[in-house]
Amino acid sequence: MSRFALAFRLALREMRGGLKGFYIFLACIAIGTGAIAAVNSVSSAMTRSIASQGTTLLGGDLRFELNNRAASDRERAFLDSLGTVATSTGLRSMARLPDGSDQSLVEIKAVDGLYPLYGTFKAEPDRPVADLLARQGDAYGMVAAPLLLDRLSLKPGDRLLIGNATLVVTGRIESEPDAVSEGFGFAPRIMVSEQALAASGLIDTGSLVEHVYKIRLKADAPPLAAIEDQAKRDFPDAGWSIRTAERAAPNLTENIRRFSQFLTLVGLTALIVGGVGVANAVRAFLDSKRTVIATLKCLGAPASVVVLVYLFQILLVSGIGIALGLMLGMVAPWIAGYYLAQYLPITADFALYPRSLLLATLFGLMTTLAFAAMPLGHSREVPATALFRDQGFEMRKLPSWPYVGTAALAIAALAALAVATAYDRRLALIFLVAMAGSFVVLRLVAYGVAALARRSPRVSSPALRLAVGNIHRPGALTPSVILSLGLGLALLVTLSLIDGNLRRSLTGTLSEKAPNFFFVDIQRSQLEDFRALIGREAPGGTLTEVPMLRGRIIAFNGQDVTKMNVPPEGRWVLRGDRGITYATEVPRNSTVTQGQWWPADYKGEPLVSFSEQEGKELGLKLGDKVTVNVLGRNITATIANFRKLDWQSLSINFVMVFSPNTFAGAPHAWIATLMEPQAKAEDEARILRSVTQTFPTITSVRVKDALDTVNELVGQLAVAIRAAAAIALISSVLVLAGALAAGNRARTHDAVVLKTLGATRAMLIRAFTYEYLLLGLATAIFALLAGSVAAWYVVSQVMKLPVTFLPMVALATLALALVTTIGIGLAGTWRVLGQKAAPVLREL
Template structure:
């Protein structure tokens, strides 16, 4: 062993020529995995560490459209210190009746915040607002051109701006916002008169518990104490569940993309090792001639590969560990929370394990073949069939591959999804290897063309030592990655343009009082004659039971059952809403006056495993309403109108305090005037510009696209490295062919043309397969993983595929240049 170690290290002193590809491939794959894992862990760690601050307490009780009654508030007060806050969407306007914009208005009591510190920007007139004072976000001040000390109007109240908000500690825990923040105390909120029967607002009661208290147990106890009240419970262990789910799911998807990149890189490892050993033939032959055993040959090269692989893996881990710092410095403001900057051992250990296993899987077989070939055959140019690896090598490779699969599934948040991803990746590799074998086989039985260059190109596909199968895999992986990335990219970037209808409404109007709906339509007719308006009644309430099963008693919420999380929009209608189609059951008569019925979204029904004739129970202002499912609807969510998962029959919800919502379509040059008129006449009505919503969603999709592009770019780079490795593995045989052709009178142009034809044939064959596989993979990611509509721009996809094919063809031709430059006399002496 000592002799093997000395010889291995002495050989490495001459440089890493031939093993650079091994190091680069492992570095790329491990860095991608370690980077995604570290960033995901850093964000989740911050969410966990700041759980109390993000939530605003140890326990949060949340309800919509009402405040806690005296009995409920007394129950909260008995277990700890309570802070009450109210949040709603409202129009913020200049006092002079000028411009108005949508904002998120929040009223807090004197106990808020229980955790963390509310901070104002320098120049504030007071540390926090009281009475008719208000603190606003810098974005709101900029939109309305307001300054500290000025006035702003919300509802019926003009409030004095005492400063700009610098840090609102529980902001992340309160979820998605359509407008900039504004903060008042509860007296200021009451002065606005925005909270009326039917208004859409959230009441939150954050509780600071004693150290020994169990928040989860207390939350469950409150739900059992008030089973019909409709309270939503959240505790400090998961202060921002929506953000956490998004980060964990995105992190898992990107980790699997990174794993795919590492598997692709592993093929590059195999090609690199094979190419390196090809160049070591004379050295191996010399050692064997001098008495070196096959075991010693194996040990020498295993040590060298292990040293280089360790360097590549460690470099990849170092880069991955630095990703949270890099992302924070480059795009920290785009993240939901700032990552907790630290070194996270678990993702690094998992990534290192992947790197070691991948190197083992793809390096053992070429090593075993080099060990098994006798010294004499090493001098015969490698035209003889390669020896089959021994059984123990195949067993070791199989065990390593099984460990990779087990690690991918065992560390995944959703094991079934991870298993499907791994199975799809293995199936793709098997398909590409089968395609490579088929190309080689077909090329060998085709009639020989008369044209010498075409005959030579065809012979190159099946001659002894041909790398056709490896080139097909390399080209297939690279082009498939190009297509998959293009499909995902065009779907994300074009999601808004191709799913928003050409005649989208200009505004969503919320919180229109029931008794003011007639006057609202009159004002609209005066300010915007001919405007399209659709009004629907609106309430909110959570689903508390599905059939006989109460939601709080479910051990796990079914995947995709967002209808059971939080409050849902509720409405009632006599006729089928526009954009809906009945697919099961029947709609009720227009004059229906019987027991409660409901029409449910077909997809939600499938996820909940319920159908026509089953029941569903919702809580409206603490009153439970159980309705029988009369029909299932297919909803066109792209109408940009109000689409409700649940639509109740007339007579079911009218008695509950509620409001109306409206969609308004009018020319763009009338939008500002209408917004001012509605804000002046109806201070409680919120006017949401559809363009603003689309912009926010577009920004979110852009961030998601950037994350996918960053992870996929590593996979693309790995695919290119695999192609380079496959070309390098055939370098010796190509030099031999080029030298013989030159001796027979062929010019460099003719040699290059024959190789160009060879790569062109492979590129055309593989491009068709890559288009099919990449499109399927992209469709699955877009529709099943990201849950978006299918909106692919095929022109961009085909251009990307063509670009990738040209790029791979260019790489192949560049790899042929050393063969063209080889001098016959010198090459023959070396060969």
């Protein structure tokens, strides 16, 4: 204890001179810790806000949803027994101007007089919902999202047609309290009364419609879990989706957690990259203290005391950096809440999230210990005579095992903490393996660059010869520069290539292969006339139509899917209703890979063909039983075969295709696609207008519009991702600056000796410029190769999209690497070149 006390006093006394030598250290720890604290605090704030406003966001204490059918009398009686029930109906359809000059796809929400049970609906003008939606002569009131009003140039008092009903615009939607629980829509919202929807004639046999029942429970109602259990027990074939206020927006919450995990991993990348800066800063700091260390050892200070002195200093400085990062994490929820409140139902109240701050603190401390242990070990084992004699620490061998073990344990703890706190542990483990592999590869690249420089032919230019020698000489900056800048650049290249390829696919490859239109809710009675209309309007087009129903998977082999541990990549198949169909032959854009297709006249037990990729993700095999609820009936079918689907075609594809006898006599509608490669924009507008006017109850979706919406969302997401990647790149730049600063002492000696021997400042500047140019070029080449491979894997193997190398990304990476390396390098060495020779020569 006396040694600890002595070391702590010496550490505090030595720090009276300030934090000189630790500024890069501080910045690296603060940025990485701040990124992790901010991301996790914002995520916690958003999820907590969603949970605290559950009843408002859900629109009730309980939400029952049925697809393609309304609740039966018995089911409705059960719902009414629980409390006050507000009903709403949602579907997509086409809204068109009365003169037929324009139309748009819309999301229709029809509500009753009890809407909303919780929260406040706001419109402009601010009037009661019942007044806004009331009938006005031969038209029904309607409020619409601002996007639709702008798109169709509508204003209050203008009229709009949906199906067979005439609507009049009475206002614009400002705030819809339960919008989040309705899910994301690709089309602008309009709100009407149930009477208006009934008059439209849009709800028919097989129409894709959602019936929602939101309940405000009675005071003496049983617990929510008990109600859920009773609903499933008393109505096993209902097929309804039940959601409580505790899970008001599960998809949004899950996406927030997924995105926050990604940003946390990016922040961890910045922190680990900053760890290299910590190691460089500690080494440079200890190198500058070599005479102090020598003096302490000569006066009899044990090596352990010397190590403790500088360990305390490092921990104190690390504490300051972590505190700065935590301050960012504290204010981040308030800042994010202020800007995100217009998009998401979150509050901007100031609050602390201890778990998020503690997590960031642990990451910061583990990183400090992991990267500071080795330099501290070197300082312990260098004798006092060597410190007086040499210019610094020679780190050609590892320190003793306690220091290596400490570094290894800290790295292991860092990895374990990242995996244990991850939402998707598999993804976190892959990230850590990739990070470790990147460090190994970067170290090998540095050795390779030094070996190439060592074996390069002798050149006549003294400046270039000196630059090449600096790359491979002992104590060269090569490992530090390539390691620090390579990881950040590789991450930026990866994200840029993924974003570029995804956008290219959405606007190019996919749009070229995709059909021009999707037509939904085609009734059997309309099918022949619809075919004739398309034949007239698009004689060169290819029309494909298939029957379509909606069903929810409720069990595999008799086991409830809600109680199964399903891998994250396969959960989307079980989330909500899926489109299903039946067919006598193998559908287009698919190939049977396992099993056999059923005969055209098959009459046996229900069979199903399952998508191969999704089936593997769900752990299914041939012969397994799949139970699907369709129109209130549970149907169990046996998996007869698996199909490989071409999702990239954006054609009609179904995860499940059943044998025709499965749905014999079941009411359903049809879905169709139109492929017309030669159609121009005006041709598509004519086709859309003709179908909408002739068949007002058929929903027409122009695929290009849907792709444009997705492209816009991808662009917004890419901005956030690139901003996160910029944090890692900033850390890389700081580490690079720290690495150059760590080598400035040796550079000063070299420059003074060379100037004494006749070298001019101009020649030395050229030599340093060549050196940084070669190192920057090598780093850029590695970043392009590593980033391209990573992007290829994500786009090709995960997204299943074609991959193309983007030259502009390569040029931008090359320019960024060269400008950063040369700029920071010359900025750091400019002061070196101005050193007076005499004081330096006296120290040699």
